[in-house]
Amino acid sequence: MRFVIKHEINGRIRVHLIQKTMSFQQADTLLYYLHSKKFVTYVKVYERTADVTIGYVGARSTIIAMLRQFQYENVIVPSGVLATSGRELNAQYQEKLMRKVFVRIGGKFLLPPPIRTVYIVLKAGKYIFRGLKSLIHWKIEVAVLDATAIGVSVLRNDISTASSIMFLLGIGELLEEWTHKKSVDDLARSMSLNVKRVWLVRGDQEILVLPDQIKVNDCVVVHMGNVIPFDGVVVSGEAMVNQASLTGESVPIRKVEGGYVYAGTVLEEGELTIEVKAVGNSTKFEKIVAMIEESEKLKSKLEGKAEHLADKLVPYTLAGTALTYLCTRSITKALSVLMVDFSCALKLAMPIAVLSAIREASLYDITVKGGKYLEAVAEATTIVFDKTGTLTKAKPTVIDVISFNNENEDELLRVAACLEEHFPHSMAKAVVDAARKKGLEHKEMHSKVDYIVAHGISSFINNKKVVIGSYHFIFEDENCKIPDGCEAKFASLSDEYSYLYLAIEQELAAVICIEDPLREEAAAVINSLRQTGIDNVVMMTGDSEKTAKAIARKVGVDKYYSEVLPEDKANFIEHEKARGRKVIMIGDGINDSPALSAADVGIAISDGAELAREIADITIAADNLFEIVTLKLISNGLMKRIGKNYRLIVGFNTVLILCGVGGIIQPTTSALLHNTSTLAISLKSMQNLLT
CATH class of the missing domain: 3.40.50.1000 (HAD superfamily/HAD-like)
Structure with missing residues (x-):
């Protein structure tokens, strides 16, 4: 790849790529490639200008060599990464925002007044229609208030005020929609499948392969506790499947031969062999997006309270407008109340604050x-x-294997790994990793594996019952015995390690010592x-x-x-x-x-x-427990921000209403200040809580 260096300091470099244009796919491919490098700490790819900013540790020459070697066609990006990156979504909304601003400025200075008046009146029809539709359904909501304010302004021939109200409402709606879609997509991407390996059935064997190697009509085995990686039909086995991520059902569903299962659901009990009917990640992503958008459980109580309060305040605002007119006989003062309402800011700022906090949390994994x-x-x-x-x-390590049946320690570790590799637990991973490092490969030599939650694993090898697990499971549940003459050896085990106990035919065969620092x-x-x-x-x-x-x-x-x-x-x-x-x-x-x-x-x-x-x-993420503290700080900050927003919205709008009723400011000014404050509070709510 050809590029020029635009700017650099120690540990940070900005380069410009020598190419005419950069597509969204190219930008995401480059981003994925750079993120995959261990010495790269930060990456930002700007597709509009074909610029890249890279933070790194180590030698500058390593970064230069990496960029020179890069070719788009040589990078294999996992399925679903490009389709769900969100880069195109951001570009679309940036263009929409700029277009709206340009149309506003252009219409104000380029269109003749008569044509501009007709355009604004026609545009006002959309808001008035929304208000009427709400009234038809016997609902006095924010749409009614917006329609009243815009409609009265048009009737008074105050076209400038009507235009300002609609412009600010449009900007607010666009920002809310953009923030909502981006936050939902970010959340959906983080919830999407991240399956690293799957068990492919090939003949009488189960082979561990990459998900990209699976094709339609292949058969895969899903063991207890694992996510189902593909949509498919159950061809054998029986299991309880948790489908809450797609359907919201809290109770697991029984699946037997002939049943259909969906990617992203979790096998809680049992084991299934599935004939794959759909591969790829986009379908799953779309399902998760739909689930998030439809699920009321995702909203906080304060967020829901803001929405309900916003709609409940509308009748009071309308009543206040009428009362002001009756008391003062001044349409101008009455309009000052109508142009200012608490509901708009409450309904817009609170969801944006919550979604922005979710987005910020994602920045910390x-x-x-x-x-x-x-x-x-x-x-x-x-x-x-x-x-x-x-x-x-998160990664305990096997320190030693102590034999109690005079068999070779490596052979006992191989047997343990053969059983443990089917189940996703940190202790099990330690055993499997230890066997792999020693090159202890094996074929599936056991019968069906039974996993007893929080206890251990049971199976048969060469018609002999083999169990592995905790002390409680081996010696109390399974009633296994320590071989004669090995009692002192067993009693001398150190307290500094955690232990897995392997027993064959009711007799202790090995103790696996695991360091869990x-x-x-x-x-x-x-x-x-x-x-x-x-x-x-x-x-x-x-x-x-x-x-x-x-x-x-x-x-x-x-x-x-x-x-x-x-x-x-x-x-x-x-x-x-x-x-x-x-x-x-x-x-x-x-x-x-x-x-x-x-x-x-x-x-x-x-x-x-x-x-x-x-x-x-x-x-x-598993690499830093301080993320829990970060999460707590973000959550505390969000609650403080919401409380501050409430006070600011109520206080500022109350002042505007009093100033309008007192004749200090005109309705046009009230509308401008109200909508500007709403926009400012919403933009402030989009800022990161932690700096």
Whole structure:
């Protein structure tokens, strides 16, 4: 690629690409390519000017070489990235905004007054029609107020005021529509499928492949706790499927042979083999967009309150206009009240503030599924942490495999990995990664795998029952025994590690030692959360009392609970809610799903189990726990902004009405100041809460 350097400082460079034009697809391809480089920290691609700004770490020469090597046709972009980037949407609305401003200026200075008057009168018809339509349905809403203000201005031959009102209303509507669509699309993109591998059925084997390799009529296997990657027909198996992301149904649906399943739904229990009927990501994206736009649950209480209050205030504004005329017999003073209303600003600024906060959260890799959850985070006083993969690092590591049946440790690790690779949990990933690093490949040598949530896995290998899981599962549920003569060896196991126990034919075969180091930022995060309004920090884990106590002491939680089951976490949260407290739950595993559902706000770690991410209301990235603090600060800031908007709207518009009734300002000035303030508050609401 040919380019010239326009500007650079240490760690930041701006270049201009030598090409006539840059399409939206080319811009998104280049953006994806640059983002994929580890040493690139920031990228902005300007398709209009073919400029690129890059932030980076490391040597400048690396960036130059990377840009020289780049060719659009050589970059393979995942399906759905280009189709759902949002770049074209932004360009369309920027053009609409500029066009509206140019038409306003051009019409004012270029059109002869008679033609301009006819144009404005015809344009006013649209607003008057909306008002009449509302009245026909026996609704006195904002549309009636707008129609009255514009209609009266036209009847008084005050064409300038009517034009100003319509222009400012049009700008406000355009900004609201743009912000809404962009926020919804951003949210839908973050909720869209991000399946990295799928199990393809080939003969008698299941092969792990990339989603792009799947074609229509291929058969794929979906195991418990995973997202269904494609639309398709069930050809074998039985399972309970959570379809809440598409239908809003809270109860899982039973799927059997012949049933149809949809991409993006989650398999909660069981296992299915699916014949793929549709591939690609665009259909799923469109379904999610429709779900978001139609779902009332996404609106915060304050947002809904603003909408209802806006419409409720309309009759009072009309009554105030009539009363002012009756008392003063002055049409001018009555119009001053009519031209100013509280509802317009309330109805416009509040949704924009909420959607902008959701957009801002996405900049920090935080996915929020609706304004309702930001409000709940702001009100929350209790936060419950799962330990593994949350307070501890998301990638635990296998340190050792201790054999208890005299078999080779690598062979025992291979058996464990063969079972664990089917289930998305951080401990399971640690076992699979350890086997992969040692080159311990295997064929599927077991029968059907049964996963018992929060306990372990059970299967048969060579007609022998094999189980792997927690101490409770192996020794209490399955009644396995320690081999004779190995009691002292078992008792000498260190307390510093977490353990997975592998048993064959009711006898302990191996103990897998897993190091699950504490996140460096965990203690600082908990301290920061207390400063944002959280006064009860709780840790709940299935680990032993010793391990839980040590972690709790290091991070500084208020309470901790060890050896808990999924239902214990959910019951604790229900108890806290019964006491009138708002509760946040943070987890990453399938076993955290009941608690995530029970909490006022469920937050999942992005690289945790797909079921947890699907059920959660908010998802955060796995690499930095401080995102929880960022989320809390954004939520608190949003509530402060909404309160400030309320006070500003009510105060400013009250002053305008009093000035109009007192004859201090004319209706035209009132309308201009009112609409300008509405626009200014809306634009202010679009700004980032964190600077």
